[in-house]
Amino acid sequence: MRVRSHILAALALLCAGAAQAQVRSVEVRAPRAFGYFLGDLVRAQADIVVDAGFALQAASLPQPGPMAYWLDLRDLRAEDLGLEKTAEGEARRVRLFLTYQNFYAALDARALEIPGFSVTFENASAHGSTTATAQVPAWQFNISPLREVVPPARENPADYMRPDGRVAAVDASPLWWRTGGFAALALLAFGALARDRAWGPFRARRARPFGAALARLRRLRRAPDAEAAYGEALLVLHRGLDATDGRRVLADDLPGFLARHPAYRPDAAALGDLLGASRLAFFGPGPTAARLALPWPALEALARRLAAAERAA
Amino acid sequence: MNETRPGDAMLTDWRQAAGRFEQAVSGAVVGQDRAIRLLTIAIFARGHVLLEGDVGVGKTTLLRAVARALGGAYERVEGTVDMMPTDLVYHTYLAEDGRPRVEPGPVLRRAEDLSIFFFNEINRARPQVHSLLLRLMAERSLTAFNREYHFPNLQVFADRNRVEREETFELPAAARDRFLMEIGLEAPRDVESRRALVFDPRFHDTDALIAGIAADVLDHAAIPGIGRAIQHGIGASPAIETYVVGLWEALVRPGRAGIRLSGIDMDALVQGGASPRGVAFLVRAAKVRAWLENRSFLVPEDIRAVFPEVMAHRVFLEPVYEMRRAAIMPELCRAVFDTVPAP
Numbered sequence: 156m157r158v159r160s161h162i163l164a165a166l167a168l169l170c171a172g173a174a175q176a177q178v179r180s181v182e183v184r185a186p187r188a189f190g191y192f193l194g195d196l197v198r199a200q201a202d203i204v205v206d207a208g209f210a211l212q213a214a215s216l217p218q219p220g221p222m223a224y225w226l227d228l229r230d231l232r233a234e235d236l237g238l239e240k241t242a243e244g245e246a247r248r249v250r251l252f253l254t255y256q257n258f259y260a261a262l263d264a265r266a267l268e269i270p271g272f273s274v275t276f277e278n279a280s281a282h283g284s285t286t287a288t289a290q291v292p293a294w295q296f297n298i299s300p301l302r303e304v305v306p307p308a309r310e311n312p313a314d315y316m317r318p319d320g321r322v323a324a325v326d327a328s329p330l331w332w333r334t335g336g337f338a339a340l341a342l343l344a345f346g347a348l349a350r351d352r353a354w355g356p357f358r359a360r361r362a363r364p365f366g367a368a369l370a371r372l373r374r375l376r377r378a379p380d381a382e383a384a385y386g387e388a389l390l391v392l393h394r395g396l397d398a399t400d401g402r403r404v405l406a407d408d409l410p411g412f413l414a415r416h417p418a419y420r421p422d423a424a425a426l427g428d429l430l431g432a433s434r435l436a437f438f439g440p441g442p443t444a445a446r447l448a449l450p451w452p453a454l455e456a457l458a459r460r461l462a463a464a465e466r467a468a
Numbered sequence: 469m470n471e472t473r474p475g476d477a478m479l480t481d482w483r484q485a486a487g488r489f490e491q492a493v494s495g496a497v498v499g500q501d502r503a504i505r506l507l508t509i510a511i512f513a514r515g516h517v518l519l520e521g522d523v524g525v526g527k528t529t530l531l532r533a534v535a536r537a538l539g540g541a542y543e544r545v546e547g548t549v550d551m552m553p554t555d556l557v558y559h560t561y562l563a564e565d566g567r568p569r570v571e572p573g574p575v576l577r578r579a580e581d582l583s584i585f586f587f588n589e590i591n592r593a594r595p596q597v598h599s600l601l602l603r604l605m606a607e608r609s610l611t612a613f614n615r616e617y618h619f620p621n622l623q624v625f626a627d628r629n630r631v632e633r634e635e636t637f638e639l640p641a642a643a644r645d646r647f648l649m650e651i652g653l654e655a656p657r658d659v660e661s662r663r664a665l666v667f668d669p670r671f672h673d674t675d676a677l678i679a680g681i682a683a684d685v686l687d688h689a690a691i692p693g694i695g696r697a698i699q700h701g702i703g704a705s706p707a708i709e710t711y712v713v714g715l716w717e718a719l720v721r722p723g724r725a726g727i728r729l730s731g732i733d734m735d736a737l738v739q740g741g742a743s744p745r746g747v748a749f750l751v752r753a754a755k756v757r758a759w760l761e762n763r764s765f766l767v768p769e770d771i772r773a774v775f776p777e778v779m780a781h782r783v784f785l786e787p788v789y790e791m792r793r794a795a796i797m798p799e800l801c802r803a804v805f806d807t808v809p810a811p
Contacts, residue, residue, distance in 0.1 A: 288561045342585070389811075390811065393809070393810075393811065394809070397809065401806075402805075402806035403805060403806055403808065403809060403810055405767075405768050405769050405772065405810060406767065406769060407769045433811065434767055435809035437705060437707040437708075437811075438705045438707060438708050438765050438766060438768075438811070439703075439705070439764075439765045440765075
């Protein structure tokens, strides 16, 4: 019984020795072993040299995540650096890039240990596969506290805080200018829209053709050539009638015009005289006869009455 | 107001005669005052007239009444599909003695005395017949039997019904242009006239009705001379000349004159027509109207009164719009008068 257990132990040792031979070396390197604070990233490289036929089993690598209450594994990346020649024959070097983050709030400088882990390598061939385990050892680094443990007493707790940083005063005037500019543009655009839509002041006002005719008549009164001015005045009133009715008004159309625009009915007789005079002036004997039939003062008085009726309508 | 000229008294007498003529005709044809006025104008303007209208509205009655009141020799033919130009010029038959005879036909029978040639249903005649009418209407002359016949007093009245299209021939543009007026006739609208037309026995017997009109109210032989006197006697001022030319331009190029009709491409509406002869006719007819209205000068109203009848049928529309002519032309004429300034 005892002999048998010895044999088993020897066998196990032999197997272990064979495995050891397949993983040639494991080496952990960190940029520095001290000078870490709360929250710092701790980087390390682990170089593993194995026999040439072995390849890393990616599934055997530790998963990034919390490793202890004070330690997270943030990132792990494996890189195969290829075969290299050594005294014992060809070997493969695999480098692991490890990034930890330290959450230990230290009150004094002390060493912390990052635990080790194992990585599996596999040698697969047609006859079967052999695995070898490389043990990445635990290693230590030193962390330091952020501040002294017992700071001097302050009356105002706020004094423990650093004062707020000074912020440069920003000149707001360009913004105001830009705001004003865009407001003006918006106003202009609104004006254009209102004009397009005929809103508010742009609503088409009823034209006052007789008002305009009266104004022109007053200017014509001072014209040097009375005969031509008279003809012009008749034309002006004609255009006024046309514009009021939206069509050309001939002498025979007067009853229809008065029916459509009752505001001018009181001036029916005078309008008849006007159209009769225009007939004489333009189509009949000439302006002279027309001026006898309807002298200038009567013409102007009629224009005034028409303009007044137009305003009242 | 105007100084008395020797022609004036004559024109005044004739104006009264024209009034009597209109009265006589309107006694027999009720509710057609406008058509009668236009026919009177056509008579004194020495122009040919084409009456157009529905069946039974009195086209033929009106023309017969006018012919009776006007006096003078009167011939009438009915347009048919098998009518040939020669049928109008001569008439061949076998006489009682069994020998063939050739005698003058309807146009030549009354020779130079012919004053009214009445062509009923003109659109039933073939284009050959229309061609014969071209010269007869334009020059009032005809060559037949190796000599030339002249008809100084001739006036052609034609009528056409616009309902039927079968077995009819559209008048060629040249023939239409030779008609002074194309008058559309409609049944009277007012209730009184309609009631009279339907219930008054006087209107049922057309022959008796026509016979009741005083014959020879006007001396037809003197009318060409009076027509000339009217054309010389009625003055046209520069303003009215400008106005007529403006109307003409607006009618031919309505788009450029700023006329807009809904649903119509104004730049592609009028194809052509409105010939200088047409505009000259327009002024002739307008002068007669001015004379009938007892005026010695033309005014825009004269032009407007005769414009649709004289000008509308001379305008040729693009084929797309031709089918809607009856609706488009009155609208276009109205728009032209609403647009062109007068004076």
